[in-house]
Amino acid sequence: MSAGLDFDLGGLSPADNRSGILRDIAGESDLDLLTRHDVGDRSYLLAFDNGASWGPGRSLPDLFTFDVRRDQAEGTFALDASAHANVAFAQKWLAERGCPPAAMTVDGDLIGADELTYQIENQIHSAGDRYDLIDLTAARESPGEAWTMVTDRNAAELPVRLFIEHSDAKRNTYTIREGAFPDRAGAEAWLASRNTPLPEPPEYRTGADALRTRAALARSAAPTAPGVAEIVAAAPAAIAQPDRGRSL
Incomplete structure (x- = not known):
């Protein structure tokens, strides 16, 4: 070992x-x-x-x-x-x-760069079986980007969610953002083009958490995308490939 x-x-x-x-x-x-x-x-x-x-x-x-x-x-x-x-x-x-x-x-x-990053992290930590994995890719370098694409069982609309993490070892910080899409194809098209801002989830605009989320967004600097990841099916991992369609 x-x-x-x-x-x-x-x-x-x-x-x-x-x-x-x-x-x-x-x-x-x-x-x-x-x-x-x-x-x-x-x-x-x-x-x-x-x-x-x-x-x-x-x-x-x-x-x-x-x-x-x-x-x-x-x-x-x-x-x-x-x-x-x-x-x-x-x-x-x-x-x-x-x-x-x-x-x-x-x-x-690294240290989370803003309040919204910690808010999204807490959401992920407490998700239970809410998310079904679709695809993911790790960061290749620093500054770099990692993302995880899931289906959100709790989403009333735009159920495919893309969690993007930008990390910068020189600055000792990272940010996490959540995007919402109608399906996998829409998320993959956005990843390939990056010609619009990451579409925010509808619940950021309505619901009990809307004011808190909007306040966090207002205090958060928008992350930059360091590159465009090629969209391919997730390859087998060294130990255990994530199960498609199963909870993370």
Whole structure:
């Protein structure tokens, strides 16, 4: 297993085939541990994949989350994993499995640049099964852009949502914005052209959170798009490809 990533599985056998496969693949991958939270015989890990490869104009997911459950009485372990393009969705996946997002803070991580970024992050963290993954791409460089495209089950209109994160290591900051589209084709067309501002969700304009959102928008500097990502189907990840049509 790569240095810095230890599931503490001494003497334990996989409880199922998937757990064994994930353990073996993780052991063969170039993963660096970013942060970890332990609760008894359960561990939550967030790791960076140094071996994540680039496709034409895009990058494969480079963040991986792990949920490790050990049963000392049975002498077994269960392991689950998922791939992500940004920390907020990685924290969401772990939160669904009982890990507080605040416990998975990455040392030396960038700082959210404005109030709206934190508002959207909290929305992602508490989403539960609200979002079904469509596609994603990680940042290739810094300054850079990562995005995650989902279907929002709670959306009354424009159900395809695009979460775009712009990060800048030199400034030590990042921003997250949410765009709303009628379908995947509309989101992909916007990504390819970038000829209009990111369309904001309808609930930004109406509803109980409208005033708070508009105030956050007014205090937030508009992010710039550093480049145009080629729209292709999400490629297999090094460990676990995100399931299409399933909750993140």
